[in-house]
Amino acid sequence: xxxAKYTKDDKDAIVEVxxxxxxxxxxxYGPQDLxxxxxxxxxxxxxxxxxxxxxALHPQGYRSRAWTTRQYxxxxxxxxxxxxxxxxxxxxxxxxxxxxxxxxxxGYDSDHPRAEGEVGRVGMAVxxxxxxxxxxxxxxxxxxxxxxxxxxxxxxxxxxxxxLARRRGVDLTRISATPQNDILKEIIGRGAWIFPVRPxxxxxxxxxxxxTAQGKLPxxxxxxxxxxxxxxxxxxxxxxxxxxxxxxxxxxENVMAxxxxxxxxxxxxxxxxxxxxxxWEQVAKFRAARKLWARLLRERYGVQNKKALFxxxxxxxxxxxxxxxxxxxxxxxxxxxxxxxxxxxxxxxALCSYDEAYTIPTETSALISLRTTQILMDEIGLRxxxxxxAGSYFMETLTKQMEEKILExxxxxxxxxxxxAAVESGEVQRLVSRQAYEWELxxxxxxxxxxxxxxxxxERGEAEVKLHHYDERSAEHQIKALKELKRSRSxxxxxxxxxxxxxxxxxxxxxxxxxxxxxxxxxxxxEMAGVMRQELGEMQEPSIF
Amino acid sequence: MPTExxxxxxxxxxxxxxxxxxxxxxxxxxxxxxxxxxxxxIYSGLxxxxxxxxxxxxxxxxxxIGLSIMSGAxxxxxxxxxxxxxxxxxxxxxxxxxxxIPGQDIPAxxxxxxDGVFPGGTPLEEIVxxxxxxxxxxxxx
Numbered sequence: 001x002x003x004a005k006y007t008k009d010d011k012d013a014i015v016e017v018x019x020x021x022x023x024x025x026x027x028x029y030g031p032q033d034l035x036x037x038x039x040x041x042x043x044x045x046x047x048x049x050x051x052x053x054x055x056a057l058h059p060q061g062y063r064s065r066a067w068t069t070r071q072y073x074x075x076x077x078x079x080x081x082x083x084x085x086x087x088x089x090x091x092x093x094x095x096x097x098x099x100x101x102x103x104x105x106x107g108y109d110s111d112h113p114r115a116e117g118e119v120g121r122v123g124m125a126v127x128x129x130x131x132x133x134x135x136x137x138x139x140x141x142x143x144x145x146x147x148x149x150x151x152x153x154x155x156x157x158x159x160x161x162x163x164l165a166r167r168r169g170v171d172l173t174r175i176s177a178t179p180q181n182d183i184l185k186e187i188i189g190r191g192a193w194i195f196p197v198r199p200x201x202x203x204x205x206x207x208x209x210x211x212t213a214q215g216k217l218p219x220x221x222x223x224x225x226x227x228x229x230x231x232x233x234x235x236x237x238x239x240x241x242x243x244x245x246x247x248x249x250x251x252x253e254n255v256m257a258x259x260x261x262x263x264x265x266x267x268x269x270x271x272x273x274x275x276x277x278x279x280w281e282q283v284a285k286f287r288a289a290r291k292l293w294a295r296l297l298r299e300r301y302g303v304q305n306k307k308a309l310f311x312x313x314x315x316x317x318x319x320x321x322x323x324x325x326x327x328x329x330x331x332x333x334x335x336x337x338x339x340x341x342x343x344x345x346x347x348x349x350a351l352c353s354y355d356e357a358y359t360i361p362t363e364t365s366a367l368i369s370l371r372t373t374q375i376l377m378d379e380i381g382l383r384x385x386x387x388x389x390a391g392s393y394f395m396e397t398l399t400k401q402m403e404e405k406i407l408e409x410x411x412x413x414x415x416x417x418x419x420x421a422a423v424e425s426g427e428v429q430r431l432v433s434r435q436a437y438e439w440e441l442x443x444x445x446x447x448x449x450x451x452x453x454x455x456x457x458x459e460r461g462e463a464e465v466k467l468h469h470y471d472e473r474s475a476e477h478q479i480k481a482l483k484e485l486k487r488s489r490s491x492x493x494x495x496x497x498x499x500x501x502x503x504x505x506x507x508x509x510x511x512x513x514x515x516x517x518x519x520x521x522x523x524x525x526x527e528m529a530g531v532m533r534q535e536l537g538e539m540q541e542p543s544i545f
Numbered sequence: 546m547p548t549e550x551x552x553x554x555x556x557x558x559x560x561x562x563x564x565x566x567x568x569x570x571x572x573x574x575x576x577x578x579x580x581x582x583x584x585x586x587i588y589s590g591l592x593x594x595x596x597x598x599x600x601x602x603x604x605x606x607x608x609x610i611g612l613s614i615m616s617g618a619x620x621x622x623x624x625x626x627x628x629x630x631x632x633x634x635x636x637x638x639x640x641x642x643x644x645x646i647p648g649q650d651i652p653a654x655x656x657x658x659x660d661g662v663f664p665g666g667t668p669l670e671e672i673v674x675x676x677x678x679x680x681x682x683x684x685x686x
Contacts, residue, residue: 191567
């Protein structure tokens with residue numbers, strides 16, 4: 001429900017179903033459909049763990065390893081966040097996914113005038129390494145991997161994570177972090193951008209070069225390419241994959257141009273993909289994406305190493321699918337989205353919580369999301385056998401059709417001149433925002449159904465939801481800690497390392513080594529980003545209306 | 546009431562994204578809808594300070610400001626907006642707010658002077674109607 005467009009007759013029987021990606025669904029499928037799309041087991045599927053990995057990356061799928069669960073989490077001060085993380089980990093969560101507040105994401109310290117009212121609100125405030133030391137207190141960096149959901153200054157946060165490991169004396173080859181670090185999608189759909197498009201892409205690629213191509217942080221995934229937010233902004237599922245691939249190729253080619261073979265660059269790329277709406281379309285999307293990614297890397301870039309061909313992903317979220325109306329229904333939606341993630345072969349999952357149309361999750365709602373994913377793996381049987389929908393006349397036909405749709409959308413990217421140009425000119429933003437508007441018109445006309453919104457509405461008023469409470473004292477506490485830090489650190493070291501950062505910027509060197517030194521000297525996020533702002537300038541948003 | 550609307554000049558509205566939040570799907574969708582309803586829509590783009598928004602509203606001579614806020618900071622942002630509007634002498638302009646706004650905060654927003662609150666999930670036609678009513682009330686006053 002929700003995503004597909006339905007035409008019905010006057011007796012409410014379905015006459016036509018059109019998926020959001022533009023594929024029409026038939027009333028039933030048989031062997032002739034597989035024949036019509038040219039389905040071939042060896043070529044299109046292969047066994048699990050075999051190229052092109054349509055069925056799964058690993059031969060035993062979830063039998064050998066259940067997915068990693070990583071609820072997006074963080075709020076208030078690092079100390080408050082540390083408590084929430086420890087709770088989630090004690091309840092069986094297997095990785096972290098760090099939510100930063102907006103000032104941090106935008107490179108402002110907590111005492112900056114533009115940070116007022118925002119400190120610790122949608123994530124935790126991080127001003128310096130001192131905050132990471134508190135947030136990760138008692139968390140074993142060699143055992144727990146952390147997603148760092150930050151983009152414009154992902155380089156600073158990964159440098160800080162490295163600095164944390166160095167301070168603790170942890171072997172850098174054993175830490176595992178996934179900075180989101182996808183600035184192009186950030187500009188399209190999430191909005192926490194700072195620098196102009198091309199220098200911003202260079203920063204993203206500095207992280208990829210340093211961590212993976214140079215092998216400095218070999219267990220880190222240097223980028224999580226987020227079709228997720230592009231879909232939230234109005235893209236179809238086929239566009240979500242096509243645009244994500246276009247972005248991934250832009251990063252890949254940027255780092256290759258610095259003198260590295262494709263295989264050394266792309267081997268630890270990961271993806272963050274969205275789930276809401278039509279179940280079949282999502283599952284087919286993941287299967288088609290896994291296959292296409294492997295095929296395109298092999299055919300276009302000559303990548304041979306099997307593991308470098310893997311489309312690893314965090315599939316989940318589904319924020320746009322959740323509704324403010326009748327919020328408890330979102331628990332049910334989350335369960336179906338998680339089912340789609342499991343049937344689609346996700347390596348990692350995270351769900352938006354039922355109260356996120358109101359504010360960030362409470363402890364209770366975050367735990368329900370975690371339990372939803374655990375019930376799937378431990379109770380319902382999703383670990384029993386790999387890719388259970390394989391061989392279905394319908395699913396295999398749809399997977400082939402999705403593959404074609406994704407390729408069609410990729411041609412659009414090529415016509416734009418690649419994703420960097422498309423983002424710079426605002427073409428992609430224009431397309432998805434127009435589609436987002438058309439979506440709302442479809443809802444208003446009742447052509448797409450959203451339960452509780454345009455069907456089965458409850459006119460008895462807004463539901464009572466116990467919401468997360470934003471504590472303004474957290475901000476005061478954070479600002480006080482920042483002042484104390486500035487008094488106690490060696491100002492000489494801060495000045496020296498910031499000068500070195502400035503020099504690296506002027507020489508257009510990879511910024512990661514200089515940033516690690518700044519972090520070790522307890523330079524603040526605002527100080528580092530300030531030097532970068534001064535050298536790189538700020539982005540002027542293209543007008544899309 | 547409809548006759549008044551047809552004889553009046555088209556409504557000019559500034560759709561603005563205050564603060565640091567960058568989630569703009571909602572703001573753009575609403576901007577499209579208001580434009581389709583015949584209004585002249587100016588979209589601020591992201592990361593606008595309240596001062597920049599008031600400045601733009603003055604320069605563009607708008608009838609209404611529509612704020613889209615998803616971060617939860619709607620109370621401090623609106624409080625500041627009215628402060629700056631008073632300082633800059635921006636009068637007779639309707640203010641409407643949309644985004645992630647819990648129902649419990651609506652009375653506080655209205656008390657500050659917000660003329661319409663449209664939380665996520667509000668049908669577009671209701672938003673269009675709300676803006677027209679808010680502007681008519683200001684024009685009539």
